[in-house]
Amino acid sequence: MTAVLEISGLRKTYRSRRRGVRHAVDGFDMRVEAGQVHGFLGPNGSGKTTTLRTLLGLVAPNGGRMSILGQPVPQQLPAVIGRVGAIVESPQFFPHFTARDTLSLLAQAGGLAPHRVPAVLDLVGLADRAGERVRTYSLGMRQRLAVASALLKEPALLILDEPANGLDPAGIREMRTLMRDLVAAGTTVVLSSHILGEIQVICDSVTIISRGRRVTAGPVAEVLAAHSGGGLRVRLEAAADLPAAESALTTADGPPVTVTRHADHLLVHGVDQPARVTRILAAAGLYVSELTPVTADLESVFLQLTADAAPAADAAPTVAAGPTGAGR
Template sequence: MSATPAITADGLQKRYGAVQAVDGVSLEIRTGEFFGLLGPNGAGKTTTLEILEGLRKPDAGRARVLGEPPWPRNPRLLPRIGVQLQASAFFDRLTAREQLAAFAQLYGVGPRRVEEMLARVGLGEFGGTLAERLSGGQAQRLSIACALVHEPELVFLDEPTTGLDPQARRNLWDLLREINADGRTVVLTTHYLDEAEILCDRVAVMDHGRILRTGAPAALVRALDAPTRITVPAGALAPGVLAEARAELDGRVEITEDEVSLVFSTRDPAPVLALLTEHGALHGLEARGGTLEDVFLDLTGREYRE
């Protein structure tokens, strides 16, 4: 991975009426990096991407993409970037192959590359299928193929796995890893925190148009110092033993129990594990440390957003 930035942004701002969609966003994304932009609905992620892609003019601030200003719409950048929008729309009554060929022709790319890309994204046998008849996962793969057919250096992906079933998501992850392994810089927005934690070298968490925290997912999780959650089946400890444990561990361990699980939340798991071992209650034990989701909720809150 090169230390040279693929993207720099300094003080980007964008307002829509009374709504400050982007409020002083500054970030740097390295060449070859897999970078995630995370945030709740309305955080400003898509508007930030659209500014970087040259689709929207910022009200203030400065951006450079591959060393070039993205606005005014920069024809020197167009062959060097690929964009997969949040909502993809294909031409009516065209097959997957015809859709991809239409995009390829815009960049002067020949039919051989079209066939290579169909195979690359796992659509080789579906090239003759009308785009509207593709499954959700297949349509997303076609959308990404359209963004990649001209072999761009930098790829923007706006929530590419939204609405996909778990198998389709995992298959798409493999494709995204391959794209990045080719040396391309990938910028991803997603609401799936496990996805960002697995795929991204670094992430930025934003809300209300501002970047709140940036770093490698593992580093952000360590900095949060979230408690370890140790879970065993409900009833694993006799009521008397559990009552004694509550008294002995009070202040150090939070203990909750429902009809399914007995959960110990603590930053010092050793006494809990010793207790469970002593009483033969290790069957079905699960232990989970902090995750990127914990970081996200700590920074942005837990209230529901439309």
């Protein structure tokens, strides 16, 4: 598949008298295929925002290679930035301007067609509030306005940092639908968010960064499968029967199984057919009330892979990327 975004061996180092040398990004790799929603995940201080800033030319890297839409950046960034929309952190808008005025000025500054303004306002659900001043907007509405500003250019690549911040559940669902509609229309989306359940639902693939390095990447289903502990959760009609059930399972004929007893259930590994558990326990006069396969979710995988992560050097001065991707 065609790569819309590629990063190889990216390094960014900050130096200060007080804290010395800090490696914000340390040999980081990332690849995003065309036509996907790609989740970019990492704990606070992992180097995630520094990576996005570097990719968009907001800070200079110390090493490595990057490309966007097949062009090396930052060398050829001016040639591709017109096809990239981005929100990095929280863009600021003039509070006394209306949303329509804000987007009109941005469109004019970027040499974009005026008809894009009502189009993107409608896309993000602000058409009915476009004439109101931004200072009256809630946090969620400002996030919608930020997304609208990034969509003005009809980008081939859209990079969104926490676009669901401040949105209620209905707004999050609308944002999910918008991302899918954009991909269907040919846009590739890189989405950074701390709402891991939403990332699992909406994203085709993910990259997880910790301490400035990639810890895993790939299709969401494959990442989950690779880090799933598997097993079966077994509950009985009476919790008092759990010790007897554990004994029955571990001493039964056939392939050995591993049983971990919890307060109200057993966790059983090594069973190829769940029906074997029910047969063994029924033969011992014990009856199952729940038999559930244990599967990993993205949150548990994320916490497992980043458990030892300490805040890194993602501490450069805050810079917000505007709709042109060139920052302010």
